[in-house]
Amino acid sequence: MNGLNLFRIALHALSNNKTRAFLTMLGIIIGVASVITMLAIGQGSKGSIEKQISEMGSNMIMIYPGEASTGGVRLSASEMNTLKVEDYESLLTLEHLSAVSPLVSSSGQYIFGANNYPSSISGVGTEYLLIRQLKLASGEMFSEDDIRTSSKVCVIGNTIKDNLFPNGEDPIGKTIRFKKIPFQIIGVLEEKGYNSMGMDQDDIVLTPYTTVMKRILAVTHIKSLYASAITEEQTEVATAEITAALRSNHKLGFGEVDDFNIRTQQELASMISSTSQLMTTLLACVAAISLIVGGIGIMNIMYVSVTERTKEIGLRMSVGAKGIDILSQFLIESFMISITGGLIGIALGCSFALGVNKFVRWPIEIELWTILLSFAVCTFTGIFFGWYPAKKAAQLDPIDAIRYE
Amino acid sequence: MKNKIIELVDIKRNFSVGSEVVRALRGVSFTIHEGDFVTIMGTSGSGKSTLLNVLGCLDDSSSGEYYLDGVLVRNMSKNERAVLRNRKIGFVFQSYNLLAKTTAIENVELPLMYNSSICTKDRRVRAIAALTRVGLADRLQHKSNQMSGGQMQRVAIARALVNDPAVILADEATGNLDTRTSFEILALLQRLHGEGKTIIFVTHNPEIAEFSNRCIVLKDGLVDSDVFNSDVRSAAEVLASLPILSDD
Ligand SMILES: Nc1ncnc2c1ncn2[C@@H]1O[C@H](COP(=O)(O)OP(=O)(O)OP(=O)(O)O)[C@@H](O)[C@H]1O
Ligand SMILES: [Mg+2]
Numbered sequence: 001m002n003g004l005n006l007f008r009i010a011l012h013a014l015s016n017n018k019t020r021a022f023l024t025m026l027g028i029i030i031g032v033a034s035v036i037t038m039l040a041i042g043q044g045s046k047g048s049i050e051k052q053i054s055e056m057g058s059n060m061i062m063i064y065p066g067e068a069s070t071g072g073v074r075l076s077a078s079e080m081n082t083l084k085v086e087d088y089e090s091l092l093t094l095e096h097l098s099a100v101s102p103l104v105s106s107s108g109q110y111i112f113g114a115n116n117y118p119s120s121i122s123g124v125g126t127e128y129l130l131i132r133q134l135k136l137a138s139g140e141m142f143s144e145d146d147i148r149t150s151s152k153v154c155v156i157g158n159t160i161k162d163n164l165f166p167n168g169e170d171p172i173g174k175t176i177r178f179k180k181i182p183f184q185i186i187g188v189l190e191e192k193g194y195n196s197m198g199m200d201q202d203d204i205v206l207t208p209y210t211t212v213m214k215r216i217l218a219v220t221h222i223k224s225l226y227a228s229a230i231t232e233e234q235t236e237v238a239t240a241e242i243t244a245a246l247r248s249n250h251k252l253g254f255g256e257v258d259d260f261n262i263r264t265q266q267e268l269a270s271m272i273s274s275t276s277q278l279m280t281t282l283l284a285c286v287a288a289i290s291l292i293v294g295g296i297g298i299m300n301i302m303y304v305s306v307t308e309r310t311k312e313i314g315l316r317m318s319v320g321a322k323g324i325d326i327l328s329q330f331l332i333e334s335f336m337i338s339i340t341g342g343l344i345g346i347a348l349g350c351s352f353a354l355g356v357n358k359f360v361r362w363p364i365e366i367e368l369w370t371i372l373l374s375f376a377v378c379t380f381t382g383i384f385f386g387w388y389p390a391k392k393a394a395q396l397d398p399i400d401a402i403r404y405e
Numbered sequence: 406m407k408n409k410i411i412e413l414v415d416i417k418r419n420f421s422v423g424s425e426v427v428r429a430l431r432g433v434s435f436t437i438h439e440g441d442f443v444t445i446m447g448t449s450g451s452g453k454s455t456l457l458n459v460l461g462c463l464d465d466s467s468s469g470e471y472y473l474d475g476v477l478v479r480n481m482s483k484n485e486r487a488v489l490r491n492r493k494i495g496f497v498f499q500s501y502n503l504l505a506k507t508t509a510i511e512n513v514e515l516p517l518m519y520n521s522s523i524c525t526k527d528r529r530v531r532a533i534a535a536l537t538r539v540g541l542a543d544r545l546q547h548k549s550n551q552m553s554g555g556q557m558q559r560v561a562i563a564r565a566l567v568n569d570p571a572v573i574l575a576d577e578a579t580g581n582l583d584t585r586t587s588f589e590i591l592a593l594l595q596r597l598h599g600e601g602k603t604i605i606f607v608t609h610n611p612e613i614a615e616f617s618n619r620c621i622v623l624k625d626g627l628v629d630s631d632v633f634n635s636d637v638r639s640a641a642e643v644l645a646s647l648p649i650l651s652d653d
Binding site: 002004005008009012016311312315316317318319320321322323324325398399402 | 458461463464483484487488490491492496498502504505506507511515516518519520521525564568
C-alpha cells in the first residue's frame with residue numbers, strides 16, 4: 001500500500017464525517033491559537049519594555065543616599081544628606097564613567113501669563129542630557145558657567161511647552177515663574193513620549209543643580225546622582241569604582257556599611273525582563289495545557305471512531321489490509337486533523353494577536369519560532385494521541401472485526 | 406489431473422465460550438481442485454461459516470493442516486495472510502459488507518488499494534472491468550445506500566473478482582435476495598466458473614446445489630456427504646424461463 005492511497009483513504013474517512021472532524025480540530029485550533037496569541041503578547045510586552053529601558057540608557061547608574069538595606073523604611077534626615085557636591089565632583093574623574101550629573105528636584109507650579117501647570121524642576125549637571133539620552137529640539141543647554149553662577153535659566157520638555165504655550169508660540173527667551181522665581185527658557189527638548197511605567201518623559205524642566213540647591217531648596221546635599229558607564233558591559237566596574245570613591249569620600253572604615261546605594265539600569269532591566277519572562281512562561285503553560293486537552297480530544301474521537309468503524313476495519317483486513325495499513329490510516333487521520341487544526345489555529349492566533357495590537361494597542365511580537373513550535377507540538381500531539389487508538393485498530397483480528405456488531 | 410487449490414487435512418476449530426468449548430469443526434478433510442464449483446450445505450450451526458472463514462484465511466483453525474495453492478497457511482505470518490487474502494481470495498459476504506457512503510467503483514477498488522503494484526489508472530480500469538462483468542457498468546458512481554440488495558451483492562462479487570483471485574468464497578451470497586436475483590447471481594457465478602474460476606458457495610438452499618458440480622454437506626462440524634454432480638443445471642436457462650415481473 002502506498003502513502004498516497006493511505007492519504008486518500010484517510011481524507012475520504014474525514015470528509016465522510018466533516019462535522020466531527022471539525023469539532024475534533026476545534027481543541028487543536030483553540031490550543032494553537034492561544035499559544036500563538038499568548039506568546040505574541042508576552043514577547044511583545046517584553047520587547048517593548050526592553051526597548052524602553054535601552055532608550056532610557058541601558059548603561060545608566062543611579063546613586064541614592066542611605067543604606068541599601070533600608071528597603072521600605074523611611075530614611076532619617078541625616079541619612080538623606082550623605083551625598084554632597086564633593087561626591088559629584090570626585091565622580092567626574094572616574095575612568096569608567098562617560099557622564100555624571102547630580103539630580104535635585106522640587107515640585108511646584110509653573111506660571112506663564114494666564115497659564116499654569118503643576119510639575120517639578122530638576123536641578124542637573126550639563127551631562128544629564130547624555131545620561132538620559134535627551135536631545136534638544138531647539139535652543140541650547142545651559143553651560144558650566146550657568147552652573148557656577150546658579151543662573152535662572154531652564155530647558156523644558158514638550159508637555160511643559162504645550163501647557164504653558166498652548167498657542168504654539170516659541171518659548172525660547174520667554175520667562176516662566178516657578179515658586180515666584182523667574183526662569184528664562186533657553187532650550188526645548190525633543191519629544192520622548194511615555195515610558196513603560198506610564199510616566200510622561202516630556203513633563204520635565206532642567207535647570208542648573210546649583211540653582212535648585214541654593215535658590216529653591218536652600219540645601220547643601222544632593223538628592224541623587226546619575227551617571228553613565230562608558231558601555232553597558234562596564235557598568236559593574238564603574239559601580240565598583242563609584243563605591244570606592246564614595247567610601248573614601250565618606251571616610252568609611254573597613255566593616256562599615258555604605259551610606260549610599262547604587263542602582264543600575266542593567267539590574268532593573270534584568271529584573272523587569274525576568275518578570276515578563278515569567279509571565280510569558282505562564283501564558284505559554286496555560287496555552288500548552290489547552291493544546292494537550294485538544295490532543296486528548298483527538299484521542300477520544302479517534303478511539304470512538306475505531307470502535308465505530310470496527311466492521312470497516314474488518315472488511316479492509318478481509319480484502320488484504322495489513323496491520324500497518326490500518327495503523328497508518330488512523331494515524332494519518334489524526335495527523336491530518338491536528339495539522340489542519342494547527343494551520344487554522346496559527347492563522348487564527350496571528351490574526352487575533354494582530355487584532356489585540358490594533359484594538360487594545362498592546363505591543364505584540366509574533367516570532368517565527370512560536371509558530372514553528374506550536375505547529376511541531378500539534379503535529380506531535382496528533383501522532384502521539386492518535387497512536388493508541390490506531391494501534392488498537394491495527395491489532396484487531398480480521399474475523400472478530402468483521403463480525404463486530 | 407487439475408491442480409489442487411485447496412487441501413484440508415483434519416481441520417478442527419474450537420471456540421471457548423465462558424467455560425464451555427464449542428467444537429464448530431471437528432475434523433474436516435477434503436480437497437478442491439482448480440475450476441471446481443462447490444456448494445457447502447448443512448443445517449444451521451453445522452459449521453459452514455466457520456469453515457469458510459478458515460478457507461478465506463480470516464480465521465485460524467485450532468488444529469489440522471490447510472494448504473492453499475500448495476502453501477501451508479499455518480506457517481504464515483499475519484501480514485503474509487493479508488497478502489494472500491489480497492491476491493488469492495475473493496470473499497463474498499452474506500451481508501455484502503460494502504463501505505458506507507462510498508461509490509460502487511471505490512468499493513471495488515478497495516482490494517487493489519492494498520496492492521502497491523497496481524497504479525491508480527490500472528486500478529480504475531480493472532474496477533470498471535469487474536463492475537461491467539457483473540452488469541453494473543451503469544452504476545459506477547452509485548453509493549452503497551443508493552443500490553438494491555442484488556446490486557450491492559453484485560458490487561461485492563465485483564470486489565471479490567477485481568484482484569483476479571484463485572478462489573471465490575461466498576457465504577450465503579444469495580441468502581438475502583429474492584428468487585430472480587438469486588438466479589442472476591448464480592448465473593453470474595456459473596459464468597465465472599465457466600471462465601475457470603474456483604468457486605465455493607455456502608448455502609441453505611438444496612436447489613442451488615444442482616447448479617454446482619460438487620456438493621459437500623456438513624453436519625455437526627463433520628463432512629456428512631460429499632457428492633459430485635454430473636448433471637449441472639444452467640442458472641441462465643432457469644432465469645430465462647422465469648416470468649419477467651419487472652425490469653431491473
Ligand atoms: N466466534 C464464535 N464464538 C463461539 N462460538 C462460535 C463462534 N462462531 C461460531 N460459533 C459456533 O460454531 C458453530 C458453527 O457456527 P457457524 O457460524 O459456522 O454455523 P453455520 O453453519 O454457518 O450456521 P448458519 O447456517 O446459521 O450460518 C455454532 O454452534 C456457533 O455457535
Ligand atoms: Mg453461517
